[in-house]
Amino acid sequence: VCLMGIQLSKMASEPPRKAAKSQRSITSYFPSNKTIPPTIHRSATLSSSATSIETAAPEMQRTPTLQAATASVEKPPTNDVADDEQTTTQRLELLKRLVQSKTNNPAIISLLDALTTDEPVFRLRSARFHNADLERYRDDYPDKSLSNPKMTKNIRFYSNTLPSSPKGGLIDTVHKDWYRSYALLERHHGYIQWWFPIHEKGMSYESQVLQRHERHAIQNSEACRKRLIRSYEIMLDFYGFTLQDKATGEIVPLSDVKRREERFYNLSCYGHNYLRITRISKCLGLHGYSHYQTPMMAAFLYQIIETGNLSTCASSCADYWLGTVLDNNERRALEYIVLFYSKYQSNLLDQADSIILKNQQPEGEGESEASQDGPSSPSSAADSPYQGTDTTVPSSPAQSPTTGDPTEQVEIEEGMETEQNARDSDELDTEAASKSVDEPTGSVSP
Numbered sequence: 001v002c003l004m005g006i007q008l009s010k011m012a013s014e015p016p017r018k019a020a021k022s023q024r025s026i027t028s029y030f031p032s033n034k035t036i037p038p039t040i041h042r043s044a045t046l047s048s049s050a051t052s053i054e055t056a057a058p059e060m061q062r063t064p065t066l067q068a069a070t071a072s073v074e075k076p077p078t079n080d081v082a083d084d085e086q087t088t089t090q091r092l093e094l095l096k097r098l099v100q101s102k103t104n105n106p107a108i109i110s111l112l113d114a115l116t117t118d119e120p121v122f123r124l125r126s127a128r129f130h131n132a133d134l135e136r137y138r139d140d141y142p143d144k145s146l147s148n149p150k151m152t153k154n155i156r157f158y159s160n161t162l163p164s165s166p167k168g169g170l171i172d173t174v175h176k177d178w179y180r181s182y183a184l185l186e187r188h189h190g191y192i193q194w195w196f197p198i199h200e201k202g203m204s205y206e207s208q209v210l211q212r213h214e215r216h217a218i219q220n221s222e223a224c225r226k227r228l229i230r231s232y233e234i235m236l237d238f239y240g241f242t243l244q245d246k247a248t249g250e251i252v253p254l255s256d257v258k259r260r261e262e263r264f265y266n267l268s269c270y271g272h273n274y275l276r277i278t279r280i281s282k283c284l285g286l287h288g289y290s291h292y293q294t295p296m297m298a299a300f301l302y303q304i305i306e307t308g309n310l311s312t313c314a315s316s317c318a319d320y321w322l323g324t325v326l327d328n329n330e331r332r333a334l335e336y337i338v339l340f341y342s343k344y345q346s347n348l349l350d351q352a353d354s355i356i357l358k359n360q361q362p363e364g365e366g367e368s369e370a371s372q373d374g375p376s377s378p379s380s381a382a383d384s385p386y387q388g389t390d391t392t393v394p395s396s397p398a399q400s401p402t403t404g405d406p407t408e409q410v411e412i413e414e415g416m417e418t419e420q421n422a423r424d425s426d427e428l429d430t431e432a433a434s435k436s437v438d439e440p441t442g443s444v445s446p
Helices: 002-013 017-029 042-061 064-073 080-100 106-114 132-138 153-158 171-178 182-187 212-219 222-239 257-269 272-286 290-307 311-324 328-340 345-350 352-359 427-434
Strands: 241-243 251-253
Touching: 080 106, 080 328, 080 345, 080 352, 106 290, 106 328, 132 311, 153 212, 153 222, 171 222, 182 222, 182 257, 212 222, 222 241, 222 257, 222 272, 251 290, 257 311, 272 290, 272 311, 290 311, 290 328, 311 328, 328 345, 345 352
Parallel strands: none
Antiparallel strands: 241 251
């Protein structure tokens, strides 16, 4: 403290030479009519500087350089915004032509009419459109027999004679009691395999893999089909949508804005629901409701692309959900939309004319439309609508090498890993980890 006192006293006793020097420096650049005394405090010097700057500012604004700069700023705005809007409209029209060369599905056309932006939202990491697991599903699981007559859990559950477990119940009871019980539907991880049985084992050890004879029995029972649609309606409501038309499968967002926003937020936060949606779409395709798949994908794509409400679902939608659509033409059209809203947009549009020309070939020369009653054969890689740079994705093992139009040959950026084999069971954790969400015990396999 003493040393600090001594230092301060020295500073106070110093002559004001520095202040005078500072004064001369300021007055040389900003002359003023006022004369500052030679003995002045530092704060007075600073206030003098501010006064000099204010006095000189009007003179500086009158210089030719500043006048020219001001004039350039005041120039009328250009038509860049209008040009960008025109370019966006032209791109969207070209996309619509490209999609219509594959299909005129009302849900897809309505989606295209509603889209107004061309900003990329998808980041494609690899050739997910040719995921081997999804191709096996579309090919109706040729490597599985699935014909054990003693396994009847699924048909008994949908016949309302066997309760689901754990902590479930008869299907009519849970449909009534669990409707809009959002907390229960979120935290309970053992019911989804019972409500939407498929030919794959889920994480619930008390559920059973769907057998082929069970699938046919459910399809042939009107009561079972109605219960399956009711299961679908409850889950759509849980995700923020409602089934508008049971004949076409059209779905729309919930009319209650507050409830809809809460449901969209919940879906965005809990990644295990993405796995559930994959299972739901597969189940619809297996049980004769493949015409429900495209309207569901169109509704999700609108919320991902246009509104951004479900932007966190973009990766799962592109990598898995679209691959569950059984109709080959509709699935390819949806892939066009995803590629348009990704970094491959320019490649897709550059090839649009040649792709449209190929798609307009007579029926029988291109890929055939999928049956509405069950899975179809996987499509060839040659019909994929985009090009990258290096790595070519092989066609399905069940098909001969690709001999299609090279303008549609599938290629991916250098360094990206190509998926060639079926996903093992541990890939469930891989997808969940990509969403930064821990997979709870009892959730389903995609």
